[in-house]
Amino acid sequence: MTQSPNDAQNTVEREEMAFDVVIVGGGPAGLAAAIRLRQKNPTLGVCVLEKGSEIGAHIVSGAVIEPKALTELLPDWKERGAPLKTPVSEEKLLYLTKQGSIPVPALHLLMPQMDNRGNYVVSLGDLCRWLGQQAELFGVEIYPGFTGAQLHIEDGCVCGVITGDMGVDRDGNHKSEFMPGMILRARQVILAEGARGSLSQDVISHYKLRENADPQTYGLGIKEVWEIPKENHRPGFVQHSFGWPLDNHTYGGAFLYHFGENLVSYGFVTALDYRNPWLSPFEEMQRTKQHPAFRPHFEGGRRIIYGARALSEGGFQSLPKLTFPGGVLTGDCAGFLNMPKIKGTHTALKSGMIAADAVSEALRSTNPEAQTYQERLQNSWLWSELYEARNIRPSFSKWGMQLGALYSGIDSMIFRGKAPWTLHHPHADHQTLISAKEAPKIDYPKPDGTLTFDRTSSVYLSNLSHDDNQPVHLKLRDAALWNEVNEARFASPESRYCPAGVYEANTRDNGETYLQINAQNCVHCKSCDIKDPTQNIRWCPPEGGSGPNYPSGM
Amino acid sequence: MKVLVPVKRVVDYNIKPRVAADGSGVETQGVKMSMNPFDEIALEEALRLREKGHAQEVVAVSIGPQAAQDTLRTAMAMGADRAILIRTDAELEPLAVAKLLQAVVEREQPGLVSMGKQAIDDDMNATGQILAAKLGWPQGTFASEVIIDNGSAIVSREIDGGVEVVSLTLPAVITADLRLNEPRYASLPNIMKARKKPLETIEAGSLDVDIAPRLKVVSVSEPPAREAGVIVESVEELVNKLKTEAKVLP
Numbered sequence A: 001m002t003q004s005p006n007d008a009q010n011t012v013e014r015e016e017m018a019f020d021v022v023i024v025g026g027g028p029a030g031l032a033a034a035i036r037l038r039q040k041n042p043t044l045g046v047c048v049l050e051k052g053s054e055i056g057a058h059i060v061s062g063a064v065i066e067p068k069a070l071t072e073l074l075p076d077w078k079e080r081g082a083p084l085k086t087p088v089s090e091e092k093l094l095y096l097t098k099q100g101s102i103p104v105p106a107l108h109l110l111m112p113q114m115d116n117r118g119n120y121v122v123s124l125g126d127l128c129r130w131l132g133q134q135a136e137l138f139g140v141e142i143y144p145g146f147t148g149a150q151l152h153i154e155d156g157c158v159c160g161v162i163t164g165d166m167g168v169d170r171d172g173n174h175k176s177e178f179m180p181g182m183i184l185r186a187r188q189v190i191l192a193e194g195a196r197g198s199l200s201q202d203v204i205s206h207y208k209l210r211e212n213a214d215p216q217t218y219g220l221g222i223k224e225v226w227e228i229p230k231e232n233h234r235p236g237f238v239q240h241s242f243g244w245p246l247d248n249h250t251y252g253g254a255f256l257y258h259f260g261e262n263l264v265s266y267g268f269v270t271a272l273d274y275r276n277p278w279l280s281p282f283e284e285m286q287r288t289k290q291h292p293a294f295r296p297h298f299e300g301g302r303r304i305i306y307g308a309r310a311l312s313e314g315g316f317q318s319l320p321k322l323t324f325p326g327g328v329l330t331g332d333c334a335g336f337l338n339m340p341k342i343k344g345t346h347t348a349l350k351s352g353m354i355a356a357d358a359v360s361e362a363l364r365s366t367n368p369e370a371q372t373y374q375e376r377l378q379n380s381w382l383w384s385e386l387y388e389a390r391n392i393r394p395s396f397s398k399w400g401m402q403l404g405a406l407y408s409g410i411d412s413m414i415f416r417g418k419a420p421w422t423l424h425h426p427h428a429d430h431q432t433l434i435s436a437k438e439a440p441k442i443d444y445p446k447p448d449g450t451l452t453f454d455r456t457s458s459v460y461l462s463n464l465s466h467d468d469n470q471p472v473h474l475k476l477r478d479a480a481l482w483n484e485v486n487e488a489r490f491a492s493p494e495s496r497y498c499p500a501g502v503y504e505a506n507t508r509d510n511g512e513t514y515l516q517i518n519a520q521n522c523v524h525c526k527s528c529d530i531k532d533p534t535q536n537i538r539w540c541p542p543e544g545g546s547g548p549n550y551p552s553g554m
Numbered sequence B: 001m002k003v004l005v006p007v008k009r010v011v012d013y014n015i016k017p018r019v020a021a022d023g024s025g026v027e028t029q030g031v032k033m034s035m036n037p038f039d040e041i042a043l044e045e046a047l048r049l050r051e052k053g054h055a056q057e058v059v060a061v062s063i064g065p066q067a068a069q070d071t072l073r074t075a076m077a078m079g080a081d082r083a084i085l086i087r088t089d090a091e092l093e094p095l096a097v098a099k100l101l102q103a104v105v106e107r108e109q110p111g112l113v114s115m116g117k118q119a120i121d122d123d124m125n126a127t128g129q130i131l132a133a134k135l136g137w138p139q140g141t142f143a144s145e146v147i148i149d150n151g152s153a154i155v156s157r158e159i160d161g162g163v164e165v166v167s168l169t170l171p172a173v174i175t176a177d178l179r180l181n182e183p184r185y186a187s188l189p190n191i192m193k194a195r196k197k198p199l200e201t202i203e204a205g206s207l208d209v210d211i212a213p214r215l216k217v218v219s220v221s222e223p224p225a226r227e228a229g230v231i232v233e234s235v236e237e238l239v240n241k242l243k244t245e246a247k248v249l250p
């Protein structure tokens, strides 16, 4: 199915290994599934593949998390030393104008979804590192630095995962250290790749899992971690904003959390169904720091980490069919994030746990499909939570930010999520751009080098590792189509939405224009795979261990 | 012949080191650690010597905290037969490391010590040389090629502007330079097998070696941020700036 960047890879001899369950992705969903499987049956052979060089290396999140799913998974998480150290102490939701800000009063009444009392500010990367250690204590085998590159399908049933080849050069030739990927056979495969997983995309199209669902919609989250002077640090302070600098058609906003040892997590989420091709999510993130409601928090501090990641925003209506012969979808690659709450960690953990229950039951039967997964989900709090939140996100696309906010208040307060209608997501994100000529240009301020920065100095703080001499993992299927559509109609939007500066519209000596792809800068956010107007760009996993190395605190 | 490969656990080479807020050193808390890249090369060379039949056993040794076990598991996943951890939480200088390695050499009696030319954290480029001196063995440093022939090692050394070829009588110490080889990846089955290979732990304190530090770090600071460039309009302006601002012209 998925061709790895090196299409020749199907011709090599592959070693095989067999497990009961292979899990692709070591984020909250995958690790929760792994732990739960071994809790239920300590004899199961469970293997987790993670494309990052270590667990946590590719995790980008806020994150304010609800501890409830974690408590169900590991009730003694405190004693086990889970890195949930900063309880939320103070909370603000601001509507921004260019210079001013209006706090939303009585937040817990007006927007009960935003009430963060009892939640914790964490580094999700660190939480995953800790969950990985717990999983190993339960006997799970974790293999960081190995990608799930292809599904292994026999007789219409997914029977395992093929790991990526290592040691292939740019032109597809084998280098001296070439190591072919292996076939990891599994009786069930759990996909836990997070938003826009590459194998998940394959499985959804191969088994037509989206036939009765809305398209998935996404947001792009771009984040910085700052270290600030101790005297300015307010552990547990949580602030969200909407409004300025985005226009009324664009959903998104900033978050800022104080946590840990003098750290501030700041980020900006832009919904990828935005219309204006001139928009740059990176620069929206940068300029929001200059707003009086944000600026003081960075005073005297230094930026230490940078990263970006897409999140699934579609919610309930966009959930595909969740099982297929030989496996299941969990977490963000299925779309379990609760958008009004901007939280997907507790739902990822919970979906992983429920998947594990269904999978361990399926292993005892002859049915290749874990059929009880859907029913178990429907009987859980996860399902009602997503159902009640279902109309909020689409109302913003339908009526814009201001009316959407009004509708959301009514939906939450009066109907409490039980309104007798369901709003839909009519478009996929790649269908929403208007032509560059019709759209207003946006004048972004130049970076000042202390509070605001350019992409190059930002990506430097993602600790990228990417052997240049490997096949390009961002494939432009049809170069001419880029000239015709991306360049001519949309003025090369990828050069603005890519948070890592991978894409540059360039001119050859003979005057021809082309898309230059600096693949070694890619931070694996997946936005190009989502937003490219003709779906001409395809993200494939590069060699295992490539990509960002987000340190502790991310 | 047995080959001993010292491997050091260092901050991963992809991580941009960050000086701790109090200027006492580089932040290592929660930072990804890996095997020193030159040690991977030294290990690869030892594995190739074994594959060519010159060596029968490859033993990896690391000196450091309990977590250095991970580095040794990686060494065994790449192909080392067994591993020894000399466990200590102390800050070590090359002299102390060399003394501890000397104790391991006396116990293990290898025919060759294959190690990195330098560790990328402290950049001392000293341990191999000190070890050779302490043992009274010949040394081939900055090796870019190693040929074992009849009880001696022919080592090509990368020196300024060329290559120097030396012949060493074994046992000897060789330190690996970048171009010696391309280290292999650890495959999944080998990572699994490495979990069952023997890893012995010896407390550094039990080796009767003085590892007290001799050096004091006065301060650690980040290099100054690069200043933004300017585009000059004319040659005159450039020359003028070189004289008055950069002060590189009289």
Ligand SMILES: Cc1cc2nc3c(=O)[nH]c(=O)nc-3n(C[C@H](O)[C@H](O)[C@@H](O)COP(=O)(O)OP(=O)(O)OC[C@H]3O[C@@H](n4cnc5c(N)ncnc54)[C@H](O)[C@@H]3O)c2cc1C
Binding pocket: B005, B006, B007, B008, B009, B036, B038, B039, B061, B062, B063, B064, B092, B094, B097, B114, B115, B116, B117, B118, B119, B120, B121, B122, B123, B124, B125, B126, B127, B128
């Ligand atoms: C001639 C020369 C050229 C240079 N060129 C460059 C250059 O091109 N680019 C650049 O960036 N820098 C360069 N440098 C700087 C430089 O790279 C370093 O000096 C340096 O790396 C050394 O680190 P170290 O002192 O921590 O240990 P070293 O003494 O250098 O360590 C050597 C080896 O000892 C062993 N060892 C050390 N500690 C342990 C331990 N705890 N456990 C087990 N084994 C251990 C390992 O095998 C290690 O590889 C150069 C230096 C020199 C002298």
Ligand SMILES: Cc1cc2nc3c(=O)[nH]c(=O)nc-3n(C[C@H](O)[C@H](O)[C@H](O)COP(=O)(O)OP(=O)(O)OC[C@H]3O[C@@H](n4cnc5c(N)ncnc54)[C@H](O)[C@@H]3O)c2cc1C
Binding pocket: A024, A025, A026, A027, A028, A029, A030, A049, A050, A051, A052, A056, A058, A059, A060, A061, A062, A063, A064, A065, A066, A124, A146, A147, A148, A149, A192, A193, A194, A195, A197, A198, A199, A220, A221, A222, A223, A267, A269, A308, A309, A310, A311, A330, A331, A332, A333, A337, A342, A343, A344, A345, A346, A348, A541
């Ligand atoms: C900027 C931002 C802010 C957020 N804020 C919050 C918040 O405050 N609270 C909250 O609860 N949630 C928040 N979320 C959402 C939350 O982070 C996600 O919902 C959650 O991480 C989803 O978990 P997951 O396990 O499904 O996927 P992920 O966390 O994305 O993990 C997937 C893992 O799989 C790996 N992987 C993917 N494909 C492959 C492959 N083919 N082979 C091998 N490995 C693979 C990835 O490297 C990754 O480690 C935020 C998200 C973002 C981007």
Ligand code: SF4
Binding pocket: A474, A497, A498, A499, A500, A501, A502, A521, A522, A523, A524, A525, A526, A527, A528, A529, A539
């Ligand atoms: S190339 Fe694509 S996946 Fe990589 S950072 Fe840019 S937008 Fe994200």
